[in-house]
Amino acid sequence: MVSSSPPAPSPLHGEGGITSGDPAAFDGLAEGYDAAFSHRPIGRFLRGVVQARLAAHFRAGDHVLEMGCGTGEDALWLAERGIRVTATDASETMLAVTRAKCAGQALVEARRLDLAGLRGEEDEEELNRRDAENTEEYGDSTAKTQSTQRNTAEWDGGFSSFGAMNCLEDWRGVAGWLGERIRPGGIVGLGVMSPWCVWEPLWHGLHGDWRTATRRWRRKTLFQGAADGQATAVTYPSIGRLSRDFAPYFERIHVQPLGLFLPPSDVFGVIEKRPRLMRLLMALEARFGRARLLAALADHYWVEFRRRESNAD
Numbered sequence: 001m002v003s004s005s006p007p008a009p010s011p012l013h014g015e016g017g018i019t020s021g022d023p024a025a026f027d028g029l030a031e032g033y034d035a036a037f038s039h040r041p042i043g044r045f046l047r048g049v050v051q052a053r054l055a056a057h058f059r060a061g062d063h064v065l066e067m068g069c070g071t072g073e074d075a076l077w078l079a080e081r082g083i084r085v086t087a088t089d090a091s092e093t094m095l096a097v098t099r100a101k102c103a104g105q106a107l108v109e110a111r112r113l114d115l116a117g118l119r120g121e122e123d124e125e126e127l128n129r130r131d132a133e134n135t136e137e138y139g140d141s142t143a144k145t146q147s148t149q150r151n152t153a154e155w156d157g158g159f160s161s162f163g164a165m166n167c168l169e170d171w172r173g174v175a176g177w178l179g180e181r182i183r184p185g186g187i188v189g190l191g192v193m194s195p196w197c198v199w200e201p202l203w204h205g206l207h208g209d210w211r212t213a214t215r216r217w218r219r220k221t222l223f224q225g226a227a228d229g230q231a232t233a234v235t236y237p238s239i240g241r242l243s244r245d246f247a248p249y250f251e252r253i254h255v256q257p258l259g260l261f262l263p264p265s266d267v268f269g270v271i272e273k274r275p276r277l278m279r280l281l282m283a284l285e286a287r288f289g290r291a292r293l294l295a296a297l298a299d300h301y302w303v304e305f306r307r308r309e310s311n312a313d
């Protein structure tokens with residue numbers, strides 16, 4: 001997630017009364033987002049790492065779900081490789097940028113989806129209710145047919161790059177919802193801001209800004225995308241927490257750092273002004289990019305789950 005210095009989001013502090021999942025917080029960011037992040041040298045490098053992972057799993061002809069697509073950079077990249085993308089975001093302003101960027105690209109469908117409202121269990125309850133009604137009316141076989149229809153997968157896989165998952169406070173709902181819609185064996189990849197990022201406390205600590213230096217350790221901060229915009233809560237789930245919430249439906253198959261040597265976006269400018277240092281950090285990032293044990297120390301970690309053939313007990 002882009003994390004500070006205009007037009008990137010400026011984190012606020014003070015956790016009282018935060019409500020999570022107010023996607024309007026991102027509306028004011030949409031227009032400047034690519035200039036502040038996607039089109040910066042470090043942003044491009046990090047997105048390249050994500051796209052290499054997507055390319056490892058998704059093939060032309062696949063249909064994938066993108067969650068929190070922002071300005072549609074990854075959706076367009078995948079579509080140019082023959083992959084059909086349902087690109088979703090809760091912010092209409094972000095979706096407008098995605099639609100404009102992907103205009104004429106028939107393989108991208110941009111659609112509003114608020115991840116905070118997703119629940120697998122509710123679908124289950126609804127299905128059970130309908131099954132019970134059908135059983136009463138028609139006997140067991142029709143109820144079983146309904147169950148089979150419900151399990152028809154919509155997508156071959158899914159992903160979310162750079163922080164949309166940090167806008168939730170509980171991931172069981174989205175995991176359950178995905179569990180019902182990703183085909184068995186399908187991959188879900190998530191780029192998530194880590195609670196243990198080393199850069200942030202070092203950089204902000206050295207500059208005497210302790211509130212910012214320690215914000216991830218509080219696990220929940222207030223984020224305001226634009227100075228006059230809505231605020232929303234940002235959380236920092238650990239790899240373990242996310243894995244536990246996904247575990248009933250998905251097994252974790254891969255984790256790696258994303259921004260271990262390269263800094264969070266509010267420090268991009270400092271490094272980009274020093275091209276030799278930037279090249280060195282990029283080389284280190286590439287060298288240690290698969291170091292699973294260092295993933296939690298990065299700005300984001302990238303975690304991949306595979307949909308189980310059947311739900312875990």
Ligand SMILES: C[S@@+](CC[C@H](N)C(=O)[O-])C[C@H]1O[C@@H](n2cnc3c(N)ncnc32)[C@H](O)[C@@H]1O
Nearest residue numbers: 001026068069070090091114115116161164167
């Ligand atoms: C930091 S941006 C990342 C955008 C994009 N994935 C990228 O790689 O550049 C986070 C995105 O998550 C979206 N978002 C925040 N809360 C959301 C929610 N509850 N449901 C869906 N999207 C959400 C925001 O609107 C924003 O576009």
